[in-house]
Amino acid sequence: MTTTIKLSAKLKGGVADIKSLMLHPMETGSRTDPDTGNIIPTHHITQLVFTNNGKEIMVANFSTAVSKNPFFGFSFEGGKAGDTVKARWVDNNGETDELETQLV
C-alpha cells in the first residue's frame, strides 16, 4: 500500500482538529505465534510527531499498550486554512512513514 497513515485536519472556530490512524501491528512482544510456538518480537510505533508548517505541535510517545492500528486525535490553536499538517511515525525497528495534508 502507498501509505500507512490516514490524516484529517479540520478547522472549527479557530481550533484545528487533527485525527490520525496508522496501519501498524503494535506487537507487544509477549504473544506467541500459534503456528510456530515462537514469541512474536516486539514491534511498535515509538513516536508519532505532528508539525504544522514545520513547527512541532505534538509529540506522542507510544508503548506497546497502544492498540493495533493506532488512532490518535488532538487539537491545536493558531492554525490557518491551507497550513501543512504533517504526521510522521517511527517504530522500534527504525521503520518510518509520514504524510502531509492541508488544513481545511
Next chain:
Amino acid sequence: MVRVPASEGTGVKTNTFGFLCLSGLIIVFQPVFAANTMEAECSPAQEMPDRSLERGHESEKDLFEHSYAEAECLRKMAAGAGAEWLKTEVLLKRSSAEAGEGSWDIAIKLVQKARFEAETALQQADFEATAWKHRVIQAKETKK
C-alpha cells in the same frame, strides 16, 4: 469399505446409555441413523455395536483399527448430514498418533470419544430433520 454386522449387542446399550447421560442435550432420539442422507464409502447397518467396549477378543491393534474404521465411518456420515462436531476429526487424529506410539489404551479411549461425538451428531441431525420447523418464527395470529 467397512462392513459392520448389524446386531443388538450389549455394546449398543452401554453406549446409548453413555451418551444419554453425557449429552443431556437431546431429549428425543431414535437409535436409527439417518444413513440415507449420504452415500459414504462405508455403510454400516442401522446399528453398529461399539466393539471397543468388548475387550479381550482381539489384539489391541486389531481392536483399535476396527474401532477407528467404525468411528471414522460414523464421522463421515455425520459430515454428510452436515452435522459433524468441531473436534471429532481432531480426536481421531490424536488417536492415530497415540496408536503410532503404541499407547493403545489412550488411542482406544480417544476413538470411543470420537465415536460418541459422531453418533450423537447423527442423532442430532436425525432429530433436527423435523425439529427445526417448530422454531421458525411465525406470525402471531395463529389461524386454524
Next chain:
Amino acid sequence: MNNTRRMILKGGLALLVLASLPRTIMAAVWPKKIFSSTTASEALKSLLGTDATTPSDRINLKVPEIAENGAVVPVSIDTSLENVESISIVVKNNPRPMAATFEIPPGTLPKIASRIKMGETSDVMAVIKTSNGIYSATSEVKVTIGGCGG
C-alpha cells in the same frame, strides 16, 4: 542484540536523517526507561521525578466503564488546567503501566484521544504535568472475558 542490528540495518538511514534534523522535526529519543517500568510509581518517577500527583476534578478522563474489548479501549483526556506540558495515560495493572505520554507545546490544546490495550480490569490514570504541578484523574475500566463477540 539481534534487534539492535536490525534496527541499524533497516533504520540506519532514518537515524542518520534524524540526527541531522533540528529538534522541531523529530523530538527527543523515545523514553525507553519510562515504558519498561513495571509499576506505575516507577514509571511516573522516571517521567516526572515523582509519583505524587494531585487528584483534580478539572481533568476530564473519558473511558468506558466496561471495555467492549480489552484490545481496543477508547481513552480521551482533556483539561481546563493551564500551561499543560504533558499528558500521560497510565494503566495500573498492565505489565508495563505507562501506555503513552504526550508532549504538549504551547498552542496545542490539552486534549487527546487514543485507543489502548488492557490486559485486565484496572484503574486508568490521566496524569497531567503543568508548570504548576502534577495532577491526575483516575477511573476504573472493567475488562471481561468475552463469549462469542460481535
Next chain:
Amino acid sequence: MTTNQGAFAGPSEDREAFVAFFKARFPDIPFTEYANGIYAIDKDAREQWQDIEIFPPYEFTIDQGRVLWAEKLPDGKTYSDCFNNTTTGVRHLYPRFYTDSGEVETLETAINRCRETHGQTGLKYGGEKMVALSAYMSFVSRGNTINVTVSGDNPEAIAAYEEGKRFYYTKRGQLNFSCSDCHITSAGQYVRADRLSAGLGHPTHFPVYRSKLGEVISLHQRFSGCVRDVRAKPFALQSKEFRNLEYFLTFMSNGLEANGPGARK
C-alpha cells in the same frame, strides 16, 4: 396447536413474522436501528463503537479495495464491466439467485465469476484481497436499502432460500444451538460477557473490522466463527450451505440500510 405451517410460509410472510418478533421483543428500538447490530441494543457498547467509527480501522481496507477494483483484468475489462451501477453500489442486491448456475450467488462469488470470465483466476475467499474488494463495494453501496429478491416463480430460488432457513433454525454442534437460539430466542441476553445481537440486521454491515482480530473479515468468516462457537465443524467459506444461509438471512434484513463495512469488538 403447533403446526409446521410456518416452515412452509412464503419468504415474505417469513420476513414479516421475523421483523414483528423483534418489534415485540424490543418495542423501543426502531426498525432502522437493527442495521447497527448489537449497538441497537447495548447502549454502553454503542458509545465505544461510535468512538471507533470516528476514524475506523477498516479505512485502510477500503483504500486497498478501491485500488483493486480499478485494476484491469487480463482482457482489459474491469470489475465495473461485470456489475451494473458500480458508482452507487451493488452490495444491497446480493446475494441473488443466479439461474445459470442454479445456485445462490453472493457478491464474493460474483467477483470471482467476473475474474474468471475475463481471464483471471479466482481470489481466495476470506483472503485479504477478496475481503478488500468486498469492503470497498460495501462502502460504495452505503445508504442503499437492502433489497434481496427470492422470486416466487422460481422453485429453485425458493428451495435455496428454504435451505438457508433450515440451516438458521437447525441446532448443531456439541452445544446444540441453532443460529435462532442465540439471535432470536436469546437476543439481548448475555453469553458470558457478551450480549447477543439480533438476527435482524446481521448482514447489513459486512465485511467487519474485528477489534479482537485486528483485521477485516467477511460475513462467511463470521458464520464460520459462530458455527465453531457452538462446537460444530464449520463449512467452507462460500460453500453452498453458507451461501444459502446468507440468502435467507439477508432477505430477512430487506428494507434496512446497507451500512458496511462496520467495526465490531
